[in-house]
Amino acid sequence: MAEKGVKLFGLWASPFSLRVEWALKLKEVDYEFMDEDLQNKSQELLHYNPITKKIPVLVHNGKPLAESTVIVEYVDEAWPNGYRIMPQDPFERAQARFWARFAEDKCVPAVFNVSINSGEELKKAIKEAQEVLKTLEKALEGKKFFGGETIGYLDIVAGWMPCWLRMIEEIAEITVVDAETLPLMNAWFDNFLEVEVVKRSLPPKDKLYAFNRARREQFLSGQ
Ligand SMILES: N[C@@H](CCC(=O)N[C@@H](CS)C(=O)NCC(=O)O)C(=O)O
Incomplete structure (x- = not known):
């Protein structure tokens, strides 16, 4: 059974993880922020993003996604109600x-x-x-x-x-x-x-x- 909830692996000073935070906040989605030390990345981050090993990584119900622009689009589609991020047209x-x-x-x-x-x-x-x-x-x-x-x-x-x-x-x-x-x-x-x-x-x-x-x-x- 996949872990429930939303976790964001990011870095407090990263503009890329900030994009995902803005999207989640606009959608009023609760999430847990995991502040990474990029000189000493957590095993969890490496497990969830073995490809680029970069933050941000969004883990939604146990399923990880990387690349901030991809994640922002995903957030808009996965929580379709409320604030609209992507244009409708x-x-x-x-x-x-x-x-x-x-x-x-x-x-x-x-x-x-x-x-x-x-x-x-x-x-x-x-x-x-x-x-x-x-x-x-x-x-x-x-x-x-x-x-x-x-x-x-x-x-x-x-x-x-x-x-x-x-x-x-x-x-x-x-x-x-x-x-x-x-x-x-x-x-x-x-x-x-x-x-x-x-x-x-x-x-x-x-x-x-x-x-x-x-x-x-x-x-x-x-x-
Ligand atoms: N294109 C990526 C860029 C992400 C990125 O460059 N993340 C940096 C921190 S700002 C990182 O994780 N660097 C660690 C590394 O390259 O090992 C995105 O938009 O998500």
């Missing part, structure tokens, strides 16, 4: 998946490059990040959120950026997104950070900033 759903893939393939590496560079390399990384974010802005035209009036799938997938990029800007003393260069993105950052579910599930600011400040210093010193 097939065309809009396909569009949301297209942009989510774009955000994953282009924005994740671009923002990561900003976070680990300094000097000329940092300037180049900022420009590249602004270019991909300008493209992603097209999906925001005429809307408060990517999902329309409320947050949806693409907001959840891209939602780490308002928090992480604002943090990187502060730590590295730079500006990537502002009202002049990326007005729609800038407004979305503010709107997204005001969403109740988002506000109450972000990691403690001081702890997160200290963690990422140390990570940046480690990258800059080439360790």
Whole structure:
């Protein structure tokens, strides 16, 4: 008999596990959060995700699923009542998946490059990040959120950026997104950070900033 309930193997400082937490919270699903030490992964995590050995992993009634974007779609389908994460219209759903893939393939590496560079390399990384974010802005035209009036799938997938990029800007003393260069993105950052579910599930600011400040210093010193 499979273990009943919902367990999320994640990491408090991971934007990827945060996506799954947002989805579960929007659906009002109770879950147990297993905070992993990625330097010393639990036997349970390795058992449930022997393929990539990465977090997040959602275990629902004993059955594990990996990959945050896959899990978010699963959560929407497995708990069909209440909050709608995926658009109902097939065309809009396909569009949301297209942009989510774009955000994953282009924005994740671009923002990561900003976070680990300094000097000329940092300037180049900022420009590249602004270019991909300008493209992603097209999906925001005429809307408060990517999902329309409320947050949806693409907001959840891209939602780490308002928090992480604002943090990187502060730590590295730079500006990537502002009202002049990326007005729609800038407004979305503010709107997204005001969403109740988002506000109450972000990691403690001081702890997160200290963690990422140390990570940046480690990258800059080439360790
Ligand atoms: N594409 C994956 C990325 C997950 C990921 O990179 N997880 C990192 C933590 S943020 C991890 O588990 N790293 C441990 C490792 O690579 O061994 C997703 O969206 O779920």
